[in-house]
Amino acid sequence: MKNVVITGTSRGIGFELAKLFAENGHQVLAISRNTKPLSTIHHPNIKVISIDISKDDDIDKVVDFVKNDWKKVDILINNAGKLINKPFTELTSDDFLEVYKVNVFGVASLTKSMIPFLKKNSHVVTISSMGGIQGSMKFPGLAAYSSAKGAVITLSELLAEEYKEQQIAFNVLALGAVQTEMLQEAFPGFKAPVSAKEMANYIFNFALNDHQFYNGKVLQVSSTTP
Template identity: 45%
Template sequence: MNIVITGASKGIGFEMAKLFSNDENNTVVAIARSGQLLKELKNACIRQNLKNKLKTIVFDLEETQSIQTILIPEILKYVNTVDILINNAGVLINKPFHDFELSEINKLITVNFISHSILIKELIPYIESGFPKHVVSISSMGGFQGSSKFPGLSYYSAGKAALSNLTECLAEEYKNNGIKFNCLALGSVDTEMLRKAFPDYKSITTAADMAQFIVDFAMNGYKYFNGKIIPVSSTTP
C-alpha cells in the first residue's frame, strides 16, 4: 500500500510511520518540518526492517501556497497512487483566548485545518486510483461536540472541530468516488503535545498504542465507517 502521513517526525505520527513501514510492501511517505527527526525515523525503520520503503519529505504545512507546487510533486516522486492518507500533523498553543495574537490564530487554523484540506484536495485524484481510498484525519476530543473543554485550548479545539466537520462534508461530496473519510477525535496520548497542554498530567495511553489503533483503523475502518467522527478516549482529558 502507499501511505502518506503528515506529522511523522515525532509522537503518534512517528509511531504510525514505523508500524506501516515494518511491512516492506508498504511505501510510506512521512512529512514533517524537522529533517533531523525524520532522519531518526528513517534509522528506526531501518533497524526494524532493512527492506522498509519509508520516504521522508521535509515540509512546513504552514506554507499552504507551496502544497500544490512543492509538496505534491515531492510526494509523486515516490508514489503514483495513494491508498491511505493520514492527516496527523498538528500544533497546539495553550493560552487564554484574550491573549492570542493574530499570527498565532493563523498558525493554529492553517496547520490544523487549512493545510489538511488542501492536501486532501490535491491528493484526491491519486486517492481515487488507490485502494482502500481511506482518508483519516486526526482530531481531538477538544473539538468534539459535547466533550469536556479546557481553558487555553480555544483555537486549537476550534481548528480540530473544523477538521472533523470537513470529514462529514467530504464523505457526502465524494460518496460516489469510493473515497472514505473518517475522523478520529483523540483523547490524551503521552506525547510532547500533551505535556505542553497539560504539564501536570500523565496519560496512560502511549504514542505507540494509539498509533497501533489508528493504523488498524486506517487499514480496516473504511469497511464499516464513512463520514464519521469517532471519539477515541478512555479518560478526560
Template identity: 40%
Template sequence: MTEKIVISGGSSGLGKALVETFLRQGHDVFAFARSEEKLQALHQKMASCRTCGHFYFTSFDLLSGDFSSLAGKVSATLGKVTRMVNNAGMLLNKPFLETAYDEAENLFRVNVMVLFPLIQHLFPLMVPGTHIVNITSMGGFQGSVKFPGLSAYSASKGALSVLTESMAAEFSEDHIFVNALALGAVQTEMLSAAFPGYKAPLTAPEMAGFVADFTLTGNRFFNGKILPVSVSTP
C-alpha cells in the first residue's frame, strides 16, 4: 500500500532523512519547510530514483503561513493523508534567567501551538487509521536528565508530549492514532547548537529508519503514548 505522508521540517536533519526514506520505500510524500532552496535541492536529488514515490513540497513558515492554503496544496497533490510526522521544531539554548518572554513565546508557538491550526486544517484529509507522530525530545520526557540552557526547549517538548496524549483521546472515535517519539541525541544541526562538539551515537538517516518504521506500523501497538528513543545522555 502506498502511504500518503505529510512531513513538517522536511528540508534538513531528521526531516530530510525521513523524506528520503519514505520516498525510497515507494510512498508519496508532501514536505514543507521554510527553505525553498533546500527543498528544491532534495527534489532534484530524488528525481533520478525511478522506484521512489511522488515527492511534493512547498515553502512554508509555521509562524506566518496560511494553513488553509497549505491544506489545499496537500489535498491537490496527495488527495488524502494516511501518515503525518510533525518534525519541525525550534531550539533555544539560553539560560532561564536570560530568556526573554518573546523568545520563549516563539519557541512554544513553533514547537506546540502551531499544531492546533496545522492539524485542524489537515484533519479533514485524514482517513480512518491515520497515524500522527509528533517528534519530541528526551529533554521533554519526565524524569530524564535536564541540561542548563534548555529549560524553554525542554518545557515546550514536555507540553507537546501532553498534547499528544490529549489529541489521541479526542481523535479515538475517528480512528486517528497519535503518538510521540522522545528522541535522544541524533547528529543534526540542532544537536550541534544544543551541545557544541558532542558526537551523537546515531546519524539522521539511522534514526529516520526507526521513525519511518514506527510511523508506518506503530499505531498497531500504541496510541497516546510518549516513547523514549535514546541510547545516550544526552
C-alpha cells in the first residue's frame, strides 16, 4: 500500500487517477479547488482537501495532513494544470503569471513541501505536455501554457540531480492529446485518440513501477505524430 498525493483531482486524468489508486488499495490525498466530484464517491481510501496550489498558505494544509496522518509520501503526482488560450499579443503579464503560478510555481512549492516526507524509492511524477517539448508541434494561442510546461520539465530534471543521493526519483510525462475538459476548453470540438481513463491507467502503472528504470527523464506519451 502506497501513500499517494495527487493534484488536480476534480476532473479528467486526476479524477480517474485518484479512483484508480484507491480502488487498488492505496491511500490517496486528492488535492483540488473543487472537492465535490471525489467527495461524492465516499471512498474510504481517498482524503480530499480543497486547496489552491498557487497559495503557500493552502499548501500548509497538505503538510499538516501528511505530518499528522501519514508521516511519509511514496508517490507525488503533479497533475494540476492551468491553460489560457489567447493570441500572444493579447496575453497579459497577469495571464502569464496565472498560468505559471499553477503549472510551475505551484508544482515547485508543493514538491518542496513534500521533500521531508519523500523517502528512499519514492517517485515524483509531473504531468507536462508535448507542447513543452523542444521540436514538437506547437499551437497558436498557447504561449503561456506551453512555455510553462517546458519550464516544469527542466525543473524536474534539476530535482532528479539534486536528490539522487536520497534516491527520490523525479520524472515527467509529456502528454499528447487526451480527451479531457481542459482539451475541449482549448480546442472545442477536437476529438483526442486517448480517454482520460486510458491515460490514467498508464500514469498509474508508471508512477508505481517505473522509478526503478527512470530518473530525471521526460517520456513523450503521445499516440500521434508529430
